[in-house]
Amino acid sequence: MKITAIRATPINLPIEAPYWWSFGWLPGSSRCVVEVETDEGITGLGEAASWQACAIIEQRLAPLLIGHNAHDIAGAELVCLPSWRGVSSNTDFAAIRAFAAIETALWDIKGKATGLPLYDLLGGAVRKEIAFADYFGFRQKKNGKGGELTPEAVADYCVSLKESFGTTIFEGKLCTKDPEPSIEALRLMRRKLGPEAVIRIDSNMAYSLTEARRIAARIEELDIRNWEEPCVTFEEMAALRRHTAIPFSGHNVDFQKAVALGVPDAFVTDVNVHGGIGRTVRFIGACEAMGIDFWCYSANTGIGSAAYLHLCAAFSHIREPNQSLFRMQPHDVVEEGVFAPVNNMVAVPEGPGLGVTLSKDKLAFCHKLFVEEGPYTQHHDPEEPGRYKRLPLR
Known part of the structure; x- marks a missing residue:
């Protein structure tokens, strides 16, 4: 089974009412939904914690994986993260976190291909x-x-x-x-x-x-x-x-x-x-x-x-x-x-x-929120406008 396409869609995922945290008022998060398609018609789903992962996935990682065996998860990691070492690392964290969304999608593909839940x-x-x-x-x-x-x-x-x-x-x-x-x-x-x-x-x-x-x-x-x-x-x-x-x-x-x-x-x-x-x-x-x-x-x-x-x-x-x-x-x-x-x-x-099914309509709605509102800032404190918050506060 070969990977034929990888799509990364930025979305806004608001919460119903902003809450206060140490950086200010948090309105929600801007994330990245990943779809990995295969030549056997199976599509795997993944998610990255930041919308900025979309560019890394589409521009850096996807070209490396098109044509790759979708079941070869370890091989995909070696292709995308050749310098990754150990359980923790001080290497390219942005690439590591972006790859995680693809890796999750590959596990989803494996489960769908075998008919087994991930657990x-x-x-x-x-x-x-x-x-x-x-x-x-x-x-x-x-x-x-x-x-x-x-x-x-x-x-x-x-x-x-x-x-x-x-x-x-x-x-x-x-x-x-x-x-x-x-x-x-x-x-x-x-x-x-x-x-x-x-x-x-x-x-x-x-x-x-x-x-x-x-x-x-x-x-x-x-x-x-x-x-x-x-x-x-x-x-x-x-x-x-x-x-x-x-x-x-x-x-x-x-x-x-x-x-x-x-x-x-x-x-x-x-x-x-x-x-x-x-x-x-x-x-x-x-x-x-x-x-x-x-x-x-x-x-x-x-x-x-x-x-x-x-x-x-x-x-x-x-x-x-x-x-x-x-x-x-x-x-x-x-x-x-x-x-x-x-x-x-x-x-x-x-x-x-x-065990979950992507809704094209819901994805389109959350992507529309991203396009119209722009990515959410989680560091907005009205008492300190224009300042990127640093810690500790006191």
Whole structure:
């Protein structure tokens, strides 16, 4: 089976109402949907986390792969990423992440050609229902959605998720410049949701070590399941560890440093970061060997989300709930999306490959948003117009 064409389409994937994170107001993400066609009529689907991957795929990688055996995934990697070494690398990260979308599509092709779901290609399923957290944060109001701009409103929003969808696992932002509103929201959530609710927080590296120590002392009693990126560096997390028992997670995949320092306790990444499903599998195995947790992060279309679901189905070491913006995403590019947790769980797609079907109409709609709106900036702070935000904030 030969690769005959590779298409990369930039899209905008908005969320229903912008939320505040440490860089400003986040309106959604601009991504890249990849279609790999073959001479046997099978098309595989992939997703890159940045719209900028489209040019890399079409101009650099696609010409190298036309005519290549679609089943030869390892060979495709050698052709596209000849300098790639090991589980982590300081080589061309843009090319690595762009190739990951193609590599995912090749796994999708393999599944469709054999009639097997991706989890079977990875060794079989240990579970078929996958846990996800529902997201919360301070949100602007847009088209009748959002508007949770006070701690009380954030807590009430989480209560409404529990009442409507059975949500008991929550993850959200603790990254306001003044941490007091975020801390108060957590206090109200714990009081209103009860002791059984799982609450994880994400600071997106917003705080200095000094500020993070102060925050840790005030939220320790709230039984926080995990604190993602309270500070910028692993070294700062290691210093913070002496002041709190709250587990930490991070996106930076510096595995050797994490093992040496003993932090973070978990990596939260996606297939793009590692260069594809095959590399992600190896990374998960390394995490298991060293007792470091692993889960997947949010903001994908149904294509990337399906890849997460199959990985979680196949590997028992993914023990903690994944992140999810599902509830906040009004659009998707697959017929089966948007996935939405019920009682915290999402079923693994059972079709061959990724188990999802690209909707040409939905793809065209999200591409139209990209053309009309331009790529989204995730670093817009109205208090500092024209400035590209750097961290820490204080």
